Amino acid sequence: MTTPLEVGRLLRANTNGFVAGCRVSKLGAPAFGALVRVPLPSGEEIYGLIYNIQIADDGLVRQLVTSENVSEEVMRDNRERRIVPVEMSVLSIGYAQNGRLYYLLPPRPPLSLDVIYLCDAAEVRRFTSGNFGYFRHILRAANNLPMAELLAAHLLQAAPTHADQQDWLKKAIQEIIVLLRDDYSNLMAVLNALREVIF
Amino acid sequence: MPINYQQVYSQIRAIGAEAQMHGQALKAQRERARQLLEAFAEQTAWLRERLEEARRVYPDLRCAIPLEEPLNARHPLPNLEVNYTLLAADGSQIAPDRHAMVLFGLVNIGIICMRRGSGKTPETFTESHLLFDKDLYTEDGHLLNESLLAMQRDLRERALLAEMARQAEKPAIALTDGPLELWGLKEAESTDSYRRALEQYLHILKELRGENVIPAGYVDKPMANLVVRLLEIADLPQDALKDLKEHYPLRGVSDRWLFGERGRPLLRAGERSAVFGLQSRSRQFYREEIALHFFYLNVGDDQHPWPVRVEVPAWVARDRAMLDRLHVALVEQCRMMGARPFPYLLHRAHEIALVSRDEKSQIETMLAIELRGQGQEVDESSAKQTAKEGIRR
Numbered sequence: 072m073t074t075p076l077e078v079g080r081l082l083r084a085n086t087n088g089f090v091a092g093c094r095v096s097k098l099g100a101p102a103f104g105a106l107v108r109v110p111l112p113s114g115e116e117i118y119g120l121i122y123n124i125q126i127a128d129d130g131l132v133r134q135l136v137t138s139e140n141v142s143e144e145v146m147r148d149n150r151e152r153r154i155v156p157v158e159m160s161v162l163s164i165g166y167a168q169n170g171r172l173y174y175l176l177p178p179r180p181p182l183s184l185d186v187i188y189l190c191d192a193a194e195v196r197r198f199t200s201g202n203f204g205y206f207r208h209i210l211r212a213a214n215n216l217p218m219a220e221l222l223a224a225h226l227l228q229a230a231p232t233h234a235d236q237q238d239w240l241k242k243a244i245q246e247i248i249v250l251l252r253d254d255y256s257n258l259m260a261v262l263n264a265l266r267e268v269i270f
Numbered sequence: 271m272p273i274n275y276q277q278v279y280s281q282i283r284a285i286g287a288e289a290q291m292h293g294q295a296l297k298a299q300r301e302r303a304r305q306l307l308e309a310f311a312e313q314t315a316w317l318r319e320r321l322e323e324a325r326r327v328y329p330d331l332r333c334a335i336p337l338e339e340p341l342n343a344r345h346p347l348p349n350l351e352v353n354y355t356l357l358a359a360d361g362s363q364i365a366p367d368r369h370a371m372v373l374f375g376l377v378n379i380g381i382i383c384m385r386r387g388s389g390k391t392p393e394t395f396t397e398s399h400l401l402f403d404k405d406l407y408t409e410d411g412h413l414l415n416e417s418l419l420a421m422q423r424d425l426r427e428r429a430l431l432a433e434m435a436r437q438a439e440k441p442a443i444a445l446t447d448g449p450l451e452l453w454g455l456k457e458a459e460s461t462d463s464y465r466r467a468l469e470q471y472l473h474i475l476k477e478l479r480g481e482n483v484i485p486a487g488y489v490d491k492p493m494a495n496l497v498v499r500l501l502e503i504a505d506l507p508q509d510a511l512k513d514l515k516e517h518y519p520l521r522g523v524s525d526r527w528l529f530g531e532r533g534r535p536l537l538r539a540g541e542r543s544a545v546f547g548l549q550s551r552s553r554q555f556y557r558e559e560i561a562l563h564f565f566y567l568n569v570g571d572d573q574h575p576w577p578v579r580v581e582v583p584a585w586v587a588r589d590r591a592m593l594d595r596l597h598v599a600l601v602e603q604c605r606m607m608g609a610r611p612f613p614y615l616l617h618r619a620h621e622i623a624l625v626s627r628d629e630k631s632q633i634e635t636m637l638a639i640e641l642r643g644q645g646q647e648v649d650e651s652s653a654k655q656t657a658k659e660g661i662r663r
Contacts, residue, residue: 131617131621134607134608134609134610135606135607135608135614136608137608137609138605138606138607138608139605140602140605140606141606142386142606143389144384144385144386144388144389144390144391144392145384145606145614147389147390147391147392148382148384148391148392148618151391152391152392152394152618153618153621
């Protein structure tokens with residue numbers, strides 16, 4: 072069994088989602104659209120999709136960008152030693168309780184400093200093997216996040232974890248079409264983004 | 271109402287009215303300072319003799335001592351390979367506060383070490399020393415005040431810096447914010463604790479000499495008139511030396527202006543001045559190899575000159591290779607910070623060492639919890655403190 076990959080710790084949360092922080096040096100792991108999980112002390116696990124990654128600045132960084140010469144050592148110092156966290160916004164899309172997965176919002180949000188792990192291929196496959204009920208959380212948040220891009224990124228990362236990759240993709244896209252059948256503009260935006268995934 | 275703006279505004283208007291007159295006088299003084307600098311630039315031997323006489327009249331005299339090179343000498347930025355270790359230290363402190371729940375103090379030191387040219391991540395180090403119970407009092411029973419605590423902080427900062435510099439790959443530069451001289455209030459200088467601290471500090475400097483480290487004190491926006499004061503003394507008639515203490519014809523003209531006049535700076539971008547010795551009351555302590563010296567360095571550009579004072583001990587002042595190394599390192603560090611030049615590493619040391627108000631409050635709470643847990647009595651914050659905090663909220 073591989074060691075779970077820690078991508079950050081919780082900064083703030085509500086029922087719909089949460090924001091995690093990590094050092095810039097850890098930014099190699101999380102990616103836009105990645106599935107993450109937060110184990111709670113009560114045994115539940117909250118699942119979510121990263122829909123925004125924000126690099127914060129501060130006075131020193133603003134000053135350094137105006138300089139013509141930023142040495143390698145200064146760059147490393149800022150990325151590895153300074154307290155300027157990277158913020159990752161995560162949309163809650165389900166949770167696990169007593170070994171069972173629910174595509175519902177979690178009963179309670181995670182707490183400050185809870186650890187956020189990146190889901191490995193087996194966990195992504197397990198979470199995405201159901202009936203795509205979690206898509207509705209993404210569609211519901213369409214006004215607050217780049218929905219089409221998020222769906223495309225998610226499918227691009229989740230499909231290879233399934234043995235019948237093409238079949239899984241086809242079913243996922245059919246589900247999206249059904250859910251967006253009355254929303255032509257969003258449907259077209261999603262299909263345009265999905266073109267990158269399919270071809 | 272926190273400020274009576276009506277009163278303040280009238281006072282500001284009065285200041286403004288006087289400013290024009292003051293400005294004209296200052297312009298004449300500045301012109302005179304420039305003339306004197308040119309006139310006495312080469313007369314360094316005569317100036318040293320003159321200073322010797324002045325020191326006999328006024329031993330506390332604080333000014334520049336010219337060495338062999340002309341007063342207005344300029345040294346361009348040397349073309350050296352960027353390959354050195356730079357260490358910077360800074361400290362902050364929490365002074366004991368009788369209004370707080372628990373009486374405690376803290377000295378926090380931040381150090382950062384960067385090996386330039388290595389491409390490696392700099393190493394950072396923090397030391398936090400909590401002061402409690404008898405640590406908080408002087409030998410004569412007085413509670414430590416800000417200046418005594420600042421002296422402890424400076425000493426610890428330099429001791430740690432020296433320790434790290436010893437282990438660092440050479441050539442190594444050890445940078446501190448402010449003068450190299452250990453600072454103490456005049457009244458504190460006669461105390462045993464100051465004398466002991468000074469003794470330790472002189473020992474640290476001598477150790478650094480043994481390790482071939484380049485220690486430097488970086489004084490940003492210096493207010494001193496060390497070179498200007500030398501010019502005042504030079505211009506004083508021989509028979510008027512006895513009036514030295516009252517003789518300040520160039521008061522208001524700073525060295526910073528003299529070396530970095532906006533529009534026509536004496537020092538162009540990246541240039542440093544001649545090295546001067548430092549004549550001050552403390553000269554009796556800093557002798558021979560550790561005698562204090564300084565130079566001015568324009569870390570700004572020609573349009574916006576920004577002269578800073580850099581203090582070094584004698585062994586650095588006498589070694590051209592060390593001076594050049596320090597010169598290059600400081601200009602490079604300052605240029606990293608863009609339009610507001612200041613050594614990057616000193617800023618980082620400050621950032622590491624800084625203790626915030628929240629952190630102070632956290633330490634106080636932790637101490638109170640521990641003491642209560644041990645069944646000890648813990649006092650309350652003073653009523654005055656509580657009321658003040660209420661205003662802040």
